[in-house]
Amino acid sequence: MDDTPFAPRDFSVHPPPLWPDYRSTHLRAPQQPLLQMPQTQTEMTGPTFGHAALGPLDSDLIVNYAAAGQSAQGPRILVHGKLLDGQGRAVPGKLIEVWQANAGGRYRHVNDGYLAPLDDNFGGCGRCITAPDGSFAFRTVQPGPYPWPNGGNDWRPAHIHFSVFGDGFAQRLITQMYFEGDPHIARCPIAQSIPDAAALDRLVARLDMDRTVAMDIRAYRFDIVLRGRQATVFENKPQGT
Amino acid sequence: MPQLKESPSQTAGPYVHIGCTPQMAGLEARAMGPQLGERMVLGSPTGDRITLDLHVFDGAGDAVTDALIEIWQPTPQGQFTGDDQFCNWGRQATDLTSGQAVFQTLKPGAPVGQAPHILVWIVARGIGLGLTTRIYFPDEDNADDPVLALAGDRAATLIARKTAGGYAHAVHLQGPSETVFFDV
Ligand SMILES: [Fe+3]
Numbered sequence: 001m002d003d004t005p006f007a008p009r010d011f012s013v014h015p016p017p018l019w020p021d022y023r024s025t026h027l028r029a030p031q032q033p034l035l036q037m038p039q040t041q042t043e044m045t046g047p048t049f050g051h052a053a054l055g056p057l058d059s060d061l062i063v064n065y066a067a068a069g070q071s072a073q074g075p076r077i078l079v080h081g082k083l084l085d086g087q088g089r090a091v092p093g094k095l096i097e098v099w100q101a102n103a104g105g106r107y108r109h110v111n112d113g114y115l116a117p118l119d120d121n122f123g124g125c126g127r128c129i130t131a132p133d134g135s136f137a138f139r140t141v142q143p144g145p146y147p148w149p150n151g152g153n154d155w156r157p158a159h160i161h162f163s164v165f166g167d168g169f170a171q172r173l174i175t176q177m178y179f180e181g182d183p184h185i186a187r188c189p190i191a192q193s194i195p196d197a198a199a200l201d202r203l204v205a206r207l208d209m210d211r212t213v214a215m216d217i218r219a220y221r222f223d224i225v226l227r228g229r230q231a232t233v234f235e236n237k238p239q240g241t
Numbered sequence: 242m243p244q245l246k247e248s249p250s251q252t253a254g255p256y257v258h259i260g261c262t263p264q265m266a267g268l269e270a271r272a273m274g275p276q277l278g279e280r281m282v283l284g285s286p287t288g289d290r291i292t293l294d295l296h297v298f299d300g301a302g303d304a305v306t307d308a309l310i311e312i313w314q315p316t317p318q319g320q321f322t323g324d325d326q327f328c329n330w331g332r333q334a335t336d337l338t339s340g341q342a343v344f345q346t347l348k349p350g351a352p353v354g355q356a357p358h359i360l361v362w363i364v365a366r367g368i369g370l371g372l373t374t375r376i377y378f379p380d381e382d383n384a385d386d387p388v389l390a391l392a393g394d395r396a397a398t399l400i401a402r403k404t405a406g407g408y409a410h411a412v413h414l415q416g417p418s419e420t421v422f423f424d425v
Contacts, residue, residue, distance in 0.1 A: 013246050014369065027299040028415070030414055036423075040355060043360065047330035065268065088244075161254060194251075200249060
C-alpha cells in the first residue's frame with residue numbers, strides 16, 4: 001500500500017450538491033457542508049479486481065449482448081484512453097465499468113420507457129481492467145441523445161457512463177463521457193453543473209483518426225484522471241553531506 | 242511531473258444498474274462475467290456474520306429507489322486485506338420499489354486507532370459527486386474514535402441500530418436528521 005495521503009479534493013471541478021437547473025438535486029443534495037476528516041487506512045485502501053472477475057467479451061459492447069453471429073445497431077466506435085493519476089502517471093490494473101443507451105437513445109432498463117426501440121443485440125454494459133500502461137479500450141456503438149423529465153424540453157447529450165476504481169476509496173469516481181461537437185452539451189443541466197468550462201471539456205472525447213480503423217470502426221479518445229496523492233516532500237539536503 | 246486535475250464527477254443517473262449491477266438490470270442472460278460485489282462472505286471465514294439493512298431517504302422522507310451503495314470495511318481482525326473467504330468490498334443497488342439494500346457481511350473489527358466501522362459510498366440520480374459516510378456500531382466502544390468525534394452532536398447519524406440478524410441503518414440525504422457526509 002502507498003502510504004502517501006491523497007491531496008485535498010479540488011471541488012472546483014465537481015458539480016455542487018445543489019444545482020437548481022437539475023431538479024433531481026433539490027431533494028437529494030445534503031444541506032450541511034461536507035465534514036472534513038483526516039484520511040485513515042479506510043479511505044486510502046480499496047478493492048482490487050483481477051481479470052478472472054470479467055467475462056471474455058465484457059469490453060466489447062458490439063457483441064457482448066448479441067446473438068451468435070449478430071452485432072449491435074448503430075455507428076461502430078472504439079472508445080479508448082488512459083487512466084492517469086494527479087502526477088500524470090499511468091494507473092494500471094484498475095476496474096473501469098461503462099453503461100450507455102443504444103444508438104436510438106434507449107436504455108435496456110425496466111424504468112426507461114422512451115419511444116425509441118430496444119436493440120435485441122445491445123445490452124449497454126461493459127467492463128475492463130486497465131493495462132500496465134494505464135490504457136483501456138471498449139468497442140461499442142455511439143449512443144443516441146435522449147429526452148429526460150426535468151421540467152422542460154431537456155435532452156441529454158450522447159454520453160457513456162464511466163465508473164472507475166483507484167488505489168484507495170478516496171479516489172472512487174463515477175462520471176460521463178461526451179462526444180466532441182455535440183450541441184446538447186451546452187444545453188444540458190447535468191453537464192453544465194460542472195462549474196469550470198475547462199473541466200467539463202475534459203469529459204468531451206475527441207475523434208481520433210489515428211486509431212480509427214479504415215472500413216471498420218471510428219475511434220474516440222477519452223483520458224480519465226483520478227485524484228492525485230500529495231506531492232512528495234524532498235528534503236533539501238546538500239549533496240555529499 | 243505535471244499536476245493534473247481530477248476528472249469531474251457526474252451523476253450515476255437512474256440506470257446505474259446496467260453497468261454496476263447488471264443482473265439486477267436483467268442482463269445476466271448473455272455473456273457478462275459475474276456481478277461484482279454481490280457476495281462478501283465467500284467461504285467459511287472466522288467472524289460474526291451480520292445482515293446490514295440500509296435505506297436511503299431524500300429530503301421529502303421518501304426512499305431513494307435508484308441508488309447504488311458500495312461498502313468497504315475491515316475484516317473481523319481489523320484488516321483491509323481480504324482473502325478467498327471474505328471480500329471487504331460489497332455493492333448493492335437499493336430495491337427499485339422498497340429502496341432497501343441488504344448486505345450479508347461480517348462484523349468488522351477495529352483498525353489501528355479507530356473503532357470498528359464501515360465506509361459507505363452512495364451515488365444516484367441527483368447526486369453529482371458520490372457521497373461518503375460511515376457506519377459505526379451501537380454495541381462497540383466508540384469513545385476514542387477520531388472520526389466519530391469530529392461529528393460532534395451529529396454523531397448519532399453515523400451509528401447503526403441493532404436488529405435480530407445484525408444491524409440496520411438509515412441514511413438521510415437532507416433534512417433535520419441529515420447524515421454526516423465526509424470530505425475525505
Ligand atoms: Fe445516461
